Amino acid sequence: MNKKDxxxxxxxxxxxxxxxxxxxxxxxxxxxxxxxxxAVMVDLAREQIGPGIEADAIVETLRCLPDAVQLFTACTLGxxxxxxxxxxxxxxxxxxxxxxxxxxxxxxxxxTAAHPxxxxxxxxxxPKDALPLETLLGKILEARRxxxxxxxxxxxxxxxxxxxxxxxxxxxxxxxxxxxxxxxxKGCLHGKYFxxxxx
Amino acid sequence: MNKKDxxxxxxxxxxxxxxxxxxxxxxxxxxxxxxxxxAVMVDLAREQIGPGIEADAIVETLRCLPDAVQLFTACTLGxxxxxxxxxxxxxxxxxxxxxxxxxxxxxxxxxTAAHPxxxxxxxxxxPKDALPLETLLGKILEARRxxxxxxxxxxxxxxxxxxxxxxxxxxxxxxxxxxxxxxxxKGCLHGKYFxxxxx
Numbered sequence: 001m002n003k004k005d006x007x008x009x010x011x012x013x014x015x016x017x018x019x020x021x022x023x024x025x026x027x028x029x030x031x032x033x034x035x036x037x038x039a040v041m042v043d044l045a046r047e048q049i050g051p052g053i054e055a056d057a058i059v060e061t062l063r064c065l066p067d068a069v070q071l072f073t074a075c076t077l078g079x080x081x082x083x084x085x086x087x088x089x090x091x092x093x094x095x096x097x098x099x100x101x102x103x104x105x106x107x108x109x110x111x112t113a114a115h116p117x118x119x120x121x122x123x124x125x126x127p128k129d130a131l132p133l134e135t136l137l138g139k140i141l142e143a144r145r146x147x148x149x150x151x152x153x154x155x156x157x158x159x160x161x162x163x164x165x166x167x168x169x170x171x172x173x174x175x176x177x178x179x180x181x182x183x184x185x186k187g188c189l190h191g192k193y194f195x196x197x198x199x
Numbered sequence: 200m201n202k203k204d205x206x207x208x209x210x211x212x213x214x215x216x217x218x219x220x221x222x223x224x225x226x227x228x229x230x231x232x233x234x235x236x237x238a239v240m241v242d243l244a245r246e247q248i249g250p251g252i253e254a255d256a257i258v259e260t261l262r263c264l265p266d267a268v269q270l271f272t273a274c275t276l277g278x279x280x281x282x283x284x285x286x287x288x289x290x291x292x293x294x295x296x297x298x299x300x301x302x303x304x305x306x307x308x309x310x311t312a313a314h315p316x317x318x319x320x321x322x323x324x325x326p327k328d329a330l331p332l333e334t335l336l337g338k339i340l341e342a343r344r345x346x347x348x349x350x351x352x353x354x355x356x357x358x359x360x361x362x363x364x365x366x367x368x369x370x371x372x373x374x375x376x377x378x379x380x381x382x383x384x385k386g387c388l389h390g391k392y393f394x395x396x397x398x
Binding site (some may be wrong): 026027029032034035040058060062063064065066067068071074076077078079084085086087088089090091093102103106107108109110120123124144151152153154155156157161163164165166167169170173174175176177178181186187190191192193194195196197198 | 234259263266283286290308309360364372373376380384386390
């Protein structure tokens, strides 16, 4: 992977690259290129908003990127600090919870053109087998921020989930739910994704 | 927390309780009661579907539970094995990817009635300050599966995200997107959650 010994480039999100790859593998199942470039994106956004800021995150795709945010920031889906939009755009925003000012970073298709392996992977120009993982990871760790764009933004739509206030028992299923949903829970409202086995 | 020395009850999801609490704190920010009871739920569902099964997960709330699934199974949001429904029901299903058979587990409000601290927390009957975290965690680790219900289910609505197939460049923002969304990306379609800073 052409790493340079003890250079500043050998760290990402405050840890050695090896640990980024190891944490990604443990959590995500393998060192996915999308999570690794995600770490580079988090690193850039974090640097842009400056030190000591409590940051919330918004991620614009379900693919890979939410795991980079969950691993390399304090924001997770379950603690409510990361919100995820199913927009299929490879972009994330970290922003100051207090001021709503932040930085949006995206993997820039135009900039990946200078890096054929990354370009082909990102735009799905070649089948997965044609691009060995090790090669692609090496290219990503060489290219780093040169394939990214970023902009300072102010969050205009807050997107944070409402605090849990009251809890009611659904007359449909008998389970606890948030009565702001209506007379019954969203599960009973939207229909089941399962049927009983053996029923 | 009234733990018994080296009893089988001192493990959860294949690790000592201390490690469950430590991993929860590292990932989620603190040993949240919702993540800890989530670990008990994962443990029960996992046992019900049996060993050696590659399981996908469906979670029915954004609160806490997705973090338990991400920490204590191989399923994460970013690797696509965990799907999350914003239904505000404290329930999860683990199911065999191949057969779609699985187990749905939920925190059962009726069963929590026998455990006042858990009942009050779950149904939000008392303010947070009135229930010290340490006390609540102790009660959860005492009660464990006695406050849960579970059912064998067959997944009828698959819910898995479609595989990335083609990538196009959005004429609106110039970013890469999935052309199945339409002529432009969902970000341009739905409107921004941010405005440019200084623009």
